[in-house]
Amino acid sequence: MAAPEVKCPTCNKPVQWTKEAKFRPFCCHRCRMIDLGDWVTEGHKIPGERAVDEMMSEELAAELLRQADKP
Numbered sequence: 001m002a003a004p005e006v007k008c009p010t011c012n013k014p015v016q017w018t019k020e021a022k023f024r025p026f027c028c029h030r031c032r033m034i035d036l037g038d039w040v041t042e043g044h045k046i047p048g049e050r051a052v053d054e055m056m057s058e059e060l061a062a063e064l065l066r067q068a069d070k071p
């Protein structure tokens with residue numbers, strides 16, 4: 001079964017949502033740091049929530065997290 005795919009919030013590159021993708025939902029460490037930088041400068045709430053809220057429903061996000069947590 002193919003891994004769910006999300007788009008990197010920073011550069012919109014497709015990212016396979018697997019446990020190997022340790023920077024998910026970002027494609028790479030750089031994109032994650034860029035987004036974290038935005039958080040700091042823009043005064044967002046909890047890092048990690050914004051991307052999920054913008055990209056998908058909470059239900060889908062929960063499902064993705066469940067799948068990602070499987071061994």
Ligand SMILES: [Zn+2]
Nearest residue numbers: 008011027031
């Ligand atoms: Zn990226």
